[in-house]
Amino acid sequence: MSGPGASPKFAVVGSGPAGLGVLTALLDAGHAGRITLFEIDRAITPPAFTGEPEADAVGAFYDGVYREIWNGQSRKFPPPKTHFARALPKFGRGGKGKIFRSDTLGGLSNFWGGTALPFTDRELGGWPVTRAELDPHYRRLAALCGIAGRPDPLSRYFGEEFVNRPPLPMTRAFEKMERAVNEAGAHAGFEAAAGVNRCMLETRPGAARSCVQCGECLAGCFRDAIFSTRHEVAAMIADGRVALVRGQVRSFDAKTRQLTLADGQSAGPFDRIYLAAGCPNTTEIALRSLGLREAGEMADNSVYVFPVLHFGRTARPPGRESYLSLSNLLIGLLPAGTDLPFAQVQLYTNFDYMWRYNVPPALWPLVRGLVSWSRDRLFWARLYVHGRLSQSYAVGLENDALHFAPARSADRSAVARMMPVLRHALNRRGFYVPPIPPLYQNANSHYAATLPLGGTRVPVSREGEVAPGIYVCDSAAFPDLPAVSLTFTILAQAHRLAAQSL
Ligand SMILES: Cc1cc2nc3c(=O)[nH]c(=O)nc-3n(C[C@H](O)[C@H](O)[C@H](O)COP(=O)(O)OP(=O)(O)OC[C@H]3O[C@@H](n4cnc5c(N)ncnc54)[C@H](O)[C@@H]3O)c2cc1C
Numbered sequence: 001m002s003g004p005g006a007s008p009k010f011a012v013v014g015s016g017p018a019g020l021g022v023l024t025a026l027l028d029a030g031h032a033g034r035i036t037l038f039e040i041d042r043a044i045t046p047p048a049f050t051g052e053p054e055a056d057a058v059g060a061f062y063d064g065v066y067r068e069i070w071n072g073q074s075r076k077f078p079p080p081k082t083h084f085a086r087a088l089p090k091f092g093r094g095g096k097g098k099i100f101r102s103d104t105l106g107g108l109s110n111f112w113g114g115t116a117l118p119f120t121d122r123e124l125g126g127w128p129v130t131r132a133e134l135d136p137h138y139r140r141l142a143a144l145c146g147i148a149g150r151p152d153p154l155s156r157y158f159g160e161e162f163v164n165r166p167p168l169p170m171t172r173a174f175e176k177m178e179r180a181v182n183e184a185g186a187h188a189g190f191e192a193a194a195g196v197n198r199c200m201l202e203t204r205p206g207a208a209r210s211c212v213q214c215g216e217c218l219a220g221c222f223r224d225a226i227f228s229t230r231h232e233v234a235a236m237i238a239d240g241r242v243a244l245v246r247g248q249v250r251s252f253d254a255k256t257r258q259l260t261l262a263d264g265q266s267a268g269p270f271d272r273i274y275l276a277a278g279c280p281n282t283t284e285i286a287l288r289s290l291g292l293r294e295a296g297e298m299a300d301n302s303v304y305v306f307p308v309l310h311f312g313r314t315a316r317p318p319g320r321e322s323y324l325s326l327s328n329l330l331i332g333l334l335p336a337g338t339d340l341p342f343a344q345v346q347l348y349t350n351f352d353y354m355w356r357y358n359v360p361p362a363l364w365p366l367v368r369g370l371v372s373w374s375r376d377r378l379f380w381a382r383l384y385v386h387g388r389l390s391q392s393y394a395v396g397l398e399n400d401a402l403h404f405a406p407a408r409s410a411d412r413s414a415v416a417r418m419m420p421v422l423r424h425a426l427n428r429r430g431f432y433v434p435p436i437p438p439l440y441q442n443a444n445s446h447y448a449a450t451l452p453l454g455g456t457r458v459p460v461s462r463e464g465e466v467a468p469g470i471y472v473c474d475s476a477a478f479p480d481l482p483a484v485s486l487t488f489t490i491l492a493q494a495h496r497l498a499a500q501s502l
Pocket residue numbers: 013014015016017018019038039040041042081100102103104105106107108109111112113114115116247248249250276277278279281282285445446447474475485486487488490
């Protein structure tokens with residue numbers, strides 16, 4: 001332990017969004033050079049693309065990626081996200097369970113979709129923090145990460161959105177869909193509001209990593225245009241502000257504040273330890289360290305997928321087709337007299353990856369025209385609902401390894417009440433939601449609430465302390481899991497907890 005007057009020593013476990021939030025707070029407070037980052041740091045596949053992002057060269061690069069996907073991945077519809085033809089690792093036997101396992105510098109932000117929205121006081125009801133208290137932290141992280149967007153009817157719900165980059169370019173069909181939804185008015189206790197996806201995406205013209213709208217986001221972005229914390233953290237390590245120790249943290253000693261790594265080495269003691277290893281991993285470390293078998297249930301947002309058809313006309317701009325396979329449009333279901341909480345819908349165009357993943361490379365030239373033709377005629381909607389209406393997992397240690405078991409099932413009756421609202425909002429101006437039930441996806445990637453702030457099952461203080469000087473800084477500490485995309489709040493909340501701990 002540092003003696004009186006000595007420089008404090010800080011340990012941060014994990015370099016994803018929560019890790020970046022903590023590191024930024026420590027550096028903002030002038031602690032450069034006193035921070036050790038512990039990170040598994042498995043090597044991530046870099047894009048094998050070099051040179052100018054000229055459309056033909058980009059196309060040829062992704063032809064190679066799809067050939068690798070065809071040879072290396074089994075067929076699946078809808079296809080899972082891959083990273084330059086590599087599957088994303090999961091917990092479970094052979095890494096093929098449902099829950100994503102995070103083990104690279106930058107964590108799951110290397111693979112995410114970038115949607116970044118703040119929580120409002122409605123999402124934060126029951127949390128020991130208000131939106132006003134989070135605002136300076138949202139602002140700080142937005143300045144660092146960059147958020148593309150613009151004010152529109154969704155801003156009525158979110159208030160300040162910390163947008164500081166040009167909006168992502170939606171297709172004309174999405175612009176028309178936005179108008180359609182926004183003229184619909186309230187229905188069955190909800191008001192639907194539509195707007196462009198707020199996204200941590202490089203949209204500034206001429207910027208080094210700016211998006212070129214090649215449409216291949218789900219196969220891995222060759223431009224690194226979608227924000228990853230990897231770049232910021234790598235810069236902190238490169239210039240000596242942060243020291244990196246590669247390795248998997250297994251446990252902390254609650255009394256001495258030392259860390260033990262998987263290779264048996266120990267590190268520390270530290271004055272403060274910040275656990276930011278992602279909800280599942282932080283839970284594992286805390287349970288093992290405290291000698292506990294079970295944490296609180298892990299929340300995840302249920303997602304329901306449904307198609308939207310378009311029979312109207314939209315002229316495409318002349319020239320080569322350009323689009324993004326990230327969500328283009330967001331629809332918020334704003335409670336207006338219902339007992340149900342806010343729900344978020346992300347809309348995607350009918351992107352090539354969806355089909356090309358499953359089509360033999362030799363046949364793709366025959367199919368491509370049809371998929372491209374359908375781009376303005378078929379859309380995919382993903383409805384995200386609040387964690388309390390979603391599936392959850394019991395999380396515990398079995399034979400010293402993290403184990404997940406189904407706990408609560410998704411409440412599909414809530415979604416049955418939301419679908420008429422969405423049909424009312426979308427069935428106009430040539431758009432149409434077919435009268436079929438949405439497809440329930442029983443696993444998503446938004447994990448939270450195993451070690452909630454102020455919780456008692458595993459005692460965690462309202463300030464995030466799980467043992468003296470040891471803080472839970474990621475979404476494990478969320479008291480619950482709203483439907484609003486969680487990662488911007490992970491960044492801001494980690495920054496807040498770390499700043500408050502000093
Ligand atoms: C395909 C996909 C799409 C997504 N899209 C969105 C989206 O559009 N919007 C949104 O808000 N969210 C999205 N998410 C979720 C988002 O990625 C996560 O919420 C976010 O990355 C969690 O941040 P974190 O820092 O808590 O954890 P992680 O990102 O998981 O980072 C954890 C870090 O800790 C390290 N680590 C883990 N265990 C240890 C250990 N024992 N010792 C040392 N280091 C360790 C890991 O290597 C990693 O660097 C998406 C996720 C996926 C998989």
